[in-house]
Amino acid sequence: MKYRSAFDIIGPVMIGPSSSHTAGAARIGRVARTLFERQPKKVVISFYGSFAKTYKGHGTDLAIVAGLLDFDTFDERIPNSLTIAEELGMEVIFQTEEAVPDHPNTVKINIYDDKNEMEVVGISIGGGTIEITEINSFKLKLSGDPAILVMHQDRFGIISCVTAVLSKYEINIGHMEVARKEKGEMAIMVIEVDQKIEDDVIEELRGLSYVSRVIRMVE
Numbered sequence: 001m002k003y004r005s006a007f008d009i010i011g012p013v014m015i016g017p018s019s020s021h022t023a024g025a026a027r028i029g030r031v032a033r034t035l036f037e038r039q040p041k042k043v044v045i046s047f048y049g050s051f052a053k054t055y056k057g058h059g060t061d062l063a064i065v066a067g068l069l070d071f072d073t074f075d076e077r078i079p080n081s082l083t084i085a086e087e088l089g090m091e092v093i094f095q096t097e098e099a100v101p102d103h104p105n106t107v108k109i110n111i112y113d114d115k116n117e118m119e120v121v122g123i124s125i126g127g128g129t130i131e132i133t134e135i136n137s138f139k140l141k142l143s144g145d146p147a148i149l150v151m152h153q154d155r156f157g158i159i160s161c162v163t164a165v166l167s168k169y170e171i172n173i174g175h176m177e178v179a180r181k182e183k184g185e186m187a188i189m190v191i192e193v194d195q196k197i198e199d200d201v202i203e204e205l206r207g208l209s210y211v212s213r214v215i216r217m218v219e
Helices: 019-036 049-054 060-068 078-087 158-168 199-206
Strands: 042-048 091-096 105-112 117-126 129-135 138-142 147-153 173-180 186-193 211-216
Touching (some): 019 129, 042 049, 138 173, 199 211
Parallel strands (some): 042 091
Antiparallel strands (some): 105 117, 117 129, 173 186
């Protein structure tokens, strides 16, 4: 992992005792909320490794739920996030897993509302820095930096159409990867960029053939 500044190591401005177990957890929850694009009705939060052993003492549970409520790492409501979630009608279930993860600070979040569901796996790698490693079983790498996710059918030319739109608006790509489960089926592009992505760019991408969803990440 390449750090961009000393603040990636020291950690962010935050509520909580640990940049990896609290601030990082809040960021994972907030990215999951962004990916789901709405307030969940129910979440099942599964902790692995170090998270599973220490989540109560480090406030990881409070932080994940705070992120799912769209609270930032420094939001003073984080200690009361479980109460706030209950007041908003969001059911929260915590569970610990015995499986040994690739990274010790791993959480899987299953998110539901009346019609939709999503599964997000994230890791907290220190200093409040995170990576999303799976979305609905698609393996990927998403850091939470300015980025877009493009969900599309696996068809010839889709990648070039997407990058052509970004080039048109002079948006520089810092990192990009494509994941698919089977040839010709659903695929996901993860594109991290160097600048803010405006609404007109998102709308043009959504209008491309075979593109089903375009999600702009929290910046």
